[in-house]
Amino acid sequence: xxxxxxxxxxxxxxxxxxxxxxxxxxxxxxxxxxxxxxxxxxxxxxxxxxxxxxxxxxxxxxxxxxxxxxxxxxxxxxxxxxxxxxxxxxxxxxxxxxxxxxxxxxxxxxxxxxxxxxxxxxxxxxxxxxxxxxxxxxxxxxxxxxxxxxxxxxxxxxxxxxxxxxxxxxxxxxxxxxxxxxxxxxxxxxxxxxxxxxxxxxxxxxxxxxxxxxxxxxxxxxxxxxxxxxxxxxxxxxxxxxxxxxxxxxxxxxxxxxxxxxxxxxxxxxxxxxxxxxxxxxxxxxxxxxxxxxxxxxxxxxxxxxxxxxxxxxxxxxxxxxxxxxxxxxx
Amino acid sequence: xxxxxxxxxxxxxxxxxxxxxxxxxxxxxxxxxxxxxxxxxxxxxxxxxxxxxxxxxxxxxxxxxxxxxxxxxxxxxxxxxxxxxxxxxxxxxxxxxxxxxxxxxxxxxxxxxxxxxxxxxxxxxxxxxxxxxxxxxxxxxxxxxxxxxxxxxxxxxxxxxxxxxxxxxxxxxxxxxxxxxxxxxxxxxxxxxxxxxxxxxxxxxxxxxxxxxxxxxxxxxxxxxxxxxxxxxxxxxxxxxxxxxxxxxxxxxxxxxxxxxxxxxxxxxxxxxxxxxxxxxxxxxxxxxxxxxxxxxxxxxxxxxxxxxxxxxxxxxxxxxxxxxxxxxxxxxxxxxxxxxxxxxxxxxxxxxxxxxxxxx
Numbered sequence: 001x002x003x004x005x006x007x008x009x010x011x012x013x014x015x016x017x018x019x020x021x022x023x024x025x026x027x028x029x030x031x032x033x034x035x036x037x038x039x040x041x042x043x044x045x046x047x048x049x050x051x052x053x054x055x056x057x058x059x060x061x062x063x064x065x066x067x068x069x070x071x072x073x074x075x076x077x078x079x080x081x082x083x084x085x086x087x088x089x090x091x092x093x094x095x096x097x098x099x100x101x102x103x104x105x106x107x108x109x110x111x112x113x114x115x116x117x118x119x120x121x122x123x124x125x126x127x128x129x130x131x132x133x134x135x136x137x138x139x140x141x142x143x144x145x146x147x148x149x150x151x152x153x154x155x156x157x158x159x160x161x162x163x164x165x166x167x168x169x170x171x172x173x174x175x176x177x178x179x180x181x182x183x184x185x186x187x188x189x190x191x192x193x194x195x196x197x198x199x200x201x202x203x204x205x206x207x208x209x210x211x212x213x214x215x216x217x218x219x220x221x222x223x224x225x226x227x228x229x230x231x232x233x234x235x236x237x238x239x240x241x242x243x244x245x246x247x248x249x250x251x252x253x254x255x256x257x258x259x260x261x262x263x264x265x266x267x268x269x270x271x272x273x274x275x276x277x278x279x280x281x282x283x284x285x286x287x288x289x290x291x292x293x294x295x296x297x298x299x300x301x302x303x304x305x306x307x308x309x310x311x312x313x314x315x316x317x318x319x320x321x322x323x324x325x326x327x328x329x330x331x
Numbered sequence: 332x333x334x335x336x337x338x339x340x341x342x343x344x345x346x347x348x349x350x351x352x353x354x355x356x357x358x359x360x361x362x363x364x365x366x367x368x369x370x371x372x373x374x375x376x377x378x379x380x381x382x383x384x385x386x387x388x389x390x391x392x393x394x395x396x397x398x399x400x401x402x403x404x405x406x407x408x409x410x411x412x413x414x415x416x417x418x419x420x421x422x423x424x425x426x427x428x429x430x431x432x433x434x435x436x437x438x439x440x441x442x443x444x445x446x447x448x449x450x451x452x453x454x455x456x457x458x459x460x461x462x463x464x465x466x467x468x469x470x471x472x473x474x475x476x477x478x479x480x481x482x483x484x485x486x487x488x489x490x491x492x493x494x495x496x497x498x499x500x501x502x503x504x505x506x507x508x509x510x511x512x513x514x515x516x517x518x519x520x521x522x523x524x525x526x527x528x529x530x531x532x533x534x535x536x537x538x539x540x541x542x543x544x545x546x547x548x549x550x551x552x553x554x555x556x557x558x559x560x561x562x563x564x565x566x567x568x569x570x571x572x573x574x575x576x577x578x579x580x581x582x583x584x585x586x587x588x589x590x591x592x593x594x595x596x597x598x599x600x601x602x603x604x605x606x607x608x609x610x611x612x613x614x615x616x617x618x619x620x621x622x623x624x625x626x627x628x629x630x631x632x633x634x635x636x637x638x639x640x641x642x643x644x645x646x647x648x649x650x651x652x653x654x655x656x657x658x659x660x661x662x663x664x665x666x667x668x669x670x671x672x673x674x675x676x677x678x679x680x681x682x683x684x685x686x687x688x689x690x691x692x
Contacts, residue, residue, distance in 0.1 A: 240336070256679060312336035313344050313553065315376025317689040323668040 002100035009094065009128030022104060023090075023124060026111040031087070031122040039122040041087055044146065048083035050074055051142040057329045059106065059136060061180045063172075063192030064265070066139055067110030069331060072196050072265055073216070074143035075117045079198040080212040080268055082153050082205065083145030085117060090124035091140035096131045106137065117196035119143070148205060155230035157210040160301040163277035164235065165270040167200060167284050168193065168292040169243040170220050171262030175251045177330050186247045195266035200290055204283040208276030213269050216331060218322040221260035223269055224297075225307045225321045234303035237319065239311045243294045260309075261322040263330050271299065340554060347557035348380055354564035358384040360516060361563060362652050364506065365523035366393035366680025367551050373685035375553045385560065388652035389685070391505055391608060392523060394470045395422045395678035397650060399604040400638040402498050403428040403674075407436060409465055409496065409631060416442040416459060418452035419467040422678045427671060429638045449481035456485070456493035465627045468497040473525040475499050475616055476590035479597035482618065482625045496627040497618050500603060502526045503534040504614035508605075510542040515651050519545040519563045521556065524578040529594075531586025532574045539572040550578035597622055606640070606674065607647025646673035649682050656686040663691055 284290030603615025
């Protein structure tokens with residue numbers, strides 16, 4: 001069985017072999033194939049840039065792997081910022097001894113996700129560290145996107161009365177990773193929601209959106225708290241409206257976790273002016289990644305900076321940010 | 332996260348609330364003595380739903396929170412020994428002692444492992460024969476049986492590098508101390524469902540007989556808690572006091588006899604110090620002399636510490652239900668879940684943590 005050796009990161013012959021037999025084969029495009037020290041990209045004015053590093057353990061999980069995740073993470077950060085993702089860079093840190101077949105599986109998945117998200121990998125770098133100095137593979141991706149013109153969104157645009165939508169169930173990624181890591185088995189296994197969101201967001205971006213965020217680490221609860229604090233508004237969620245798989249609810253109950261604090265990798269929180277809410281919700285539901293989209297709450301003037309939850313019985317309670325860390329290396 | 336409510340459950344909950352309102356003709360203070368109840372009440376906003384004259388207050392129901400500062404310093408002293416691997420449930424990691432916590436010791440190089448069961452701790456002992464594995468036995472009657480089994484297993488396997496520092500507490504003596512304390516103004520108790528699954532209800536009957544305090548052993552759902560509050564109100568309306576079981580699917584009056592026998596085999600009752608409540612006779616579980624080789628306190632000749640409570644921390648008053656968390660000057664200012672001063676803020680089941688998370692003003 002072939003393994004990664006320190007020579008694969010030396011810049012010498014084995015590095016070149018790796019680039020040609022693996023990276024160009026799976027990720028090839030005119031920018032990458034020039035194999036220059038830098039790629040020259042076309043732009044038309046302003047660009048959006050985002051970067052993210054991926055250290056998830058395990059590398060493969062139900063619904064995804066580190067390759068897919070490293071495309072989705074950066075693509076989604078660009079997309080929720082109102083940009084159209086176009087290009088990604090790819091930085092790899094490999095541990096000596098990593099099986100070549102594992103690397104190939106990851107790169108193949110990364111390539112398939114990039115095609116799905118319609119982004120091109122335009123440059124890359126590979127380093128190999130001695131065994132024990134990294135855990136198999138760490139990935140960094142930096143993404144470039146084109147901001148949509150005339151579509152300024154962000155917390156400063158959020159107003160009391162705006163409606164809060166989400167495109168589906170909460171916490172699937174968090175529980176999928178946790179169950180792989182801790183060997184928990186459920187009757188219906190939970191699959192990570194890891195997916196590129198740009199084609200979903202394309203459906204409704206022009207429809208009165210005031211703010212969007214992807215609730216990754218820290219979950220819906222932490223992300224909405226951030227927006228509420230930045231926007232100086234209050235927010236109230238309706239417990240009965242929160243989409244949640246019964247398996248995820250059961251796992252949370254068992255483990256003492258709050259699904260509002262669990263990580264998602266294919267969810268977007270959309271805050272929209274009240275008049276446009278129904279249209280956006282309908283457009284979300286017509287897309288495969290939004291079939292279970294729901295209206296989950298409202299922005300209010302009261303309790304600025306705070307996120308509240310109205311329970312099924314009508315009591316209100318505070319939803320805080322995630323304190324500490326549920327689980328390291330979840331993405 | 333509160334459970335999703337089915338339509339019929341919601342109807343039942345509303346019916347309980349209506350019945351509670353009808354019966355609540357005079358003030359009633361109910362104390363829950365289980366951290367899981369504390370969390371469920373806060374998560375579901377139940378205080379807000381009950382009539383204003385029905386007050387729910389939290390008692391010493393979180394085992395981490397009632398652990399005395401001197402005991403925390405004792406296990407930190409042990410954890411700092413180079414030959415020791417400390418095995419503990421996760422909640423203890425951040426509990427601050429006088430100077431350090433397990434977390435800060437770990438950063439300094441101490442070997443501290445979070446385990447999910449005593450089986451993991453035994454496995455650590457088998458795999459690390461050159462090390463001493465010390466398991467922190469913190470809990471009520473609920474966890475004592477499995478820890479007793481681990482000591483029995485270690486004894487059977489002659490696993491001499493495993494030991495337990497037993498800081499276990501017993502619920503009934505604490506309830507007696509609360510009932511006898513004139514500072515504690517409580518009319519009735521929600522009794523702990525998990526602990527009573529082990530000990531049954533008989534050890535609690537003195538609360539009704541001697542002190543006239545109704546008690547209901549309660550499950551952990553919204554419906555369970557509301558039904559139990561209603562059962563207490565019904566007792567009062569009928570002019571009686573008894574220990575009743577709401578959590579019937581799990582708790583029997585006689586409890587779990589096998590688990591009781593396991594506790595009896597390995598542990599013996601002893602006086603124990605509770606944070607805020609002080610020394611309570613017969614309220615602790617020490618390891619019997621027959622199992623001395625697995626008793627960390629004996630094995631390492633642990634000194635006693637005389638550790639003061641952190642200055643300004645009112646965990647003691649909170650554990651007695653004398654004040655609510657936001658009446659403590661440190662609450663949410665200098666004491667937060669990330670930088671806890673007292674243990675009531677550290678444990679996920681602590682009263683302060685529950686208030687901080689769900690009801691902070």
